[in-house]
Amino acid sequence: MKIEVAYERYYRTPQEVCQTLLHSVVLFFVHPYVVLYTYPVLTKHEHRSLVWVDLESPTQEEIRSIADEYNLNPLVVHELSAPTLKPKVDLYQNFIYLILHFPRLRRNKEEQDQEIDFIIGKKFLITVRYGTSETLHYVSKMFEASATLNKGNFGPHAGFIFFFLVSKLYESLTHELASVRESLRSIEDRIFNGEERDMVVCLSKVSRDLLYFKRSLSLHRDVLESFEIAGKKLLGEGFAFHLRTLIGDYYRVEHAVESNVAFLAELRETNNALLTTKQNEIMKTLTILAFIALPATTVLSLFQIDTVSRPIVGLPLDFWILTVMVGCIAFGLYTWFRYKKWL
Template sequence: MVNRYQYQDVAWIDCESPTEEEIIDLADEFGLGSILSQELMTPTPKPRVDLYPEFAYTVLHFPALRQTHGEYPLQEVDIVMGKSFIITVHYGPVPAIYDFARSFEAAILLRRSKGAALHTGHVLLELTERLYQGVENELESLEDEVSMIEKKIFSGHEREMVMAISSVSRELLNQKRSLATHHDILESFEQIGISLFGENLGNYFRAVAAFHYRVYHHALALSDTVDELHRTNDSLLTTSQNEVMKTLTIMAFITLPLTLITGLFGMNTHYTPVLGVPNDFWIILAIMAILAVSFFLYFKHKKWF
């Protein structure tokens, strides 16, 4: 599906899961060439940037929203940028692009500085800001989850938080893995854009890089927080398990002598002390109780529990 948006002399063409025929029509209209046409027909596994005589081409992968990505955690956005047009190609729904399309003209007017000539740099800047803002919103949602996990860890629910921490860590791994590739790509895209369109567009490319820097370092900081919580949770779990093992060991240490005493008095011998005298049961029970209380007081004195 191809959607066209025009304002003054600048055209934005957005293609979602385009057919081969649609790509060929665009290639004929904008002189994209057969090589680039083939690139746009299918998803590209890795980010890239290429310079053509009349336009620049780049591929970026953004983390998909959790409620939409399913088994595909990345959203690919191909950008072809010429002097009077910008083409975006994606192979699935991208909410940030839909949002930009609904307010294209108003957004460009707001982005455009007073008195400045309108060019594709305005479209690029507004589009990439929406894309990175979508990632930022996802990170803020994850940040809320991390705050909830932190509260539960320190309120005695550390065992239940193991899976929650693992889930958030996986989401952050997807975020960092996709965003980590953007720095070099955007740097090359800036150099290519300046050589193609002139230094006056340099600020727009640098602004795009600034969007990425802010979002990527937010993901890194949040990942560090989750790692710290993971270590803290592991420490609390280990401490809890050690306390359980200590309690079981003390119980075993107390019951072992008592078991030994009952075994001795249960031996089938001709003469066993105490057995047969008046109140022999209560005497043996008292001996066992005194031993148990003595061990308990000793362990308490040593502060073993």
């Protein structure tokens, strides 16, 4: 059997390139240090009887071309034209249309969801995304290697390619969450090394990341359960186990998120308790110092009253006598506080 690997790239039309250059010139004058633009890329992989088409930031012409080639519904073509806000799953006569949003943190500080649109047919899989994906790039290299070496068999239909892709995406999320876990452990060590105040900001940043994870993954369970029903209808009951496995992968990610959230809550509570204790100790020390200074100040104030008879004042060494008197009062109060274990 002859194995063909097609790896094609389509770029913008000349008119669109001119618009891009004009946009870059304008951007240069607005921000002269950075001129960046992401060109759309269409990549097609073929292995045995299966086809995987991956579109990154596609143009309208590319979407229409793919729609004509694979007989896509006009509603799907409209959905592919721009990113959507929520995940969804739709079953059509010859394919399933699925939208999922995945969080990404480590290399994307803007915390923008990564949307991937999947069109799963029996012999083809189409993925559409508006941004780079290291996971999809990694899987595409594996796909090319398997096709080139004529090794490996993803399965009898394209649903198995989809299963492998989403499994790897969830696996990448577990790595992200493992990185968050390591950050929490580092924060834990620093909390008990006396850096409670600095860790308030660090805990807030990790909390923001975990909330971002929960928000991005909040609708995955409902969408995957709906996809399980649609997948059985289109791809057969033999694919049911893999559909259920995907849901299990999601539950593992969800459990990792909840575990990190619980760990974060415990660290935050501990950090707040240590901060409160340290602040209380500071307030107690300041209060005791004020209480020690009050009697001494009162005694000195009495000797400042302008009266006819003022004992001690005017005698030889009167300054040193008053100094020793005030020192004895302060030392006596300090000894008392130490005896009561208030200091």
